[in-house]
Amino acid sequence: MSPAYAVRRRSNMRSDFCWAASSPQSGLIANRFGAAAGGLFLAFPAILPASVTLVEKHEIEKKHSAGLHGAIRGREAAALEAAGAAIGSIGLFGFAIFVGRFAGRYRPSTVLLSATLIWFATAGLIWRLRKNRMLKRLKARL
Amino acid sequence: MVSDVVIRFVVGGSIVSAFAIIGDILKPKSFAGLFGAAPSVALATLLLTIYSKGAVFAAAEARAMIGGVIALFIYANCVSYVLIRFRMPALAGSALFTLLWLGVAIGWLLA
Numbered sequence: 624m625s626p627a628y629a630v631r632r633r634s635n636m637r638s639d640f641c642w643a644a645s646s647p648q649s650g651l652i653a654n655r656f657g658a659a660a661g662g663l664f665l666a667f668p669a670i671l672p673a674s675v676t677l678v679e680k681h682e683i684e685k686k687h688s689a690g691l692h693g694a695i696r697g698r699e700a701a702a703l704e705a706a707g708a709a710i711g712s713i714g715l716f717g718f719a720i721f722v723g724r725f726a727g728r729y730r731p732s733t734v735l736l737s738a739t740l741i742w743f744a745t746a747g748l749i750w751r752l753r754k755n756r757m758l759k760r761l762k763a764r765l
Numbered sequence: 766m767v768s769d770v771v772i773r774f775v776v777g778g779s780i781v782s783a784f785a786i787i788g789d790i791l792k793p794k795s796f797a798g799l800f801g802a803a804p805s806v807a808l809a810t811l812l813l814t815i816y817s818k819g820a821v822f823a824a825a826e827a828r829a830m831i832g833g834v835i836a837l838f839i840y841a842n843c844v845s846y847v848l849i850r851f852r853m854p855a856l857a858g859s860a861l862f863t864l865l866w867l868g869v870a871i872g873w874l875l876a
Contacts, residue, residue: 653814653822653826658822658825658826659825659829659874660874661810661826661829662825662826662827662829662830662832662833663829663830663832663833663836663870663871663873663874664833664870665804665806665807665810665811665827665829665830665833666807666830666833666834666836666837666870667806667833667837667866667870668840668841668859668863668866669806670781670801671801671840671841671844671859672855672856672859672860672863674801675801675844675855675856675858675859676855676856676859679854679855679856695852697855698848698849698852698853698854698855699848699849701848701855702844702845702846702848702849703795703798704798704801705798705801705841705842705844705845705848706798706841706842706845707795707796707797707798707799707800707801707802708798708799708801708802708837708841709802709841709842709845710798710799710802711798711800711801711802711803712834712837712838712841713838714799714802715802715804715807715830715837716835716838718804718807719807719827719828719830719831719834720827720831722807722811722823722824722827722830723824723825723827723828723831724824725824726811726815726820726821726823726824726827727820727821731815731816731820731823735808735811735812738804739804739808742803746799746802747796747799750795750796
């Protein structure tokens, strides 16, 4: 493991902690206010503020080490991260629908694993389509 | 109750870290952004809910999650937009729009 990766992994662990800390919260809300309220918080953006901040910070540090300012590049990288999360949330929509429909009917492990694959496949496909569209636009301009 | 919170924290943390490591390894980095909306917390919570309250309750939570996901989609797009357009610092923009998420999610719940 390179030193740069180790530093990045340690600072990423802080954002993992934020997300792990939010894991009990939806359970506590469900206990108090019911499934409808608890279910909402399964998609609470607990990690995104931490991860976009880290991405911005890493980009700025990279530019600083090259003698540049890096603030604009940092924000662009953070914006890309947020845009990626928006695409991921479309996959999360498929996840929620699948679990909502099949959780009571089949084995929980099968349902959750299949729903995770659906999330990955949906988000990956939309990411790929978006990337192809952007490449086509770039080629058309050149 | 405390043990329930601890178990959720440990299980949630393990699943979150697994997704985070996968996101770190994958290339390109634009693809890794998808893992900002990975179903880590949902997986941990639903798994524990199925074993503590049953699958029907978990299915109800998953259906309610749809409102949170719609709010998350709007939130993530707004954060991306303001970071590029208005050059707001990432922490300020993302923290501020958490209120937007809450508004959309609660509006969905009450609708």
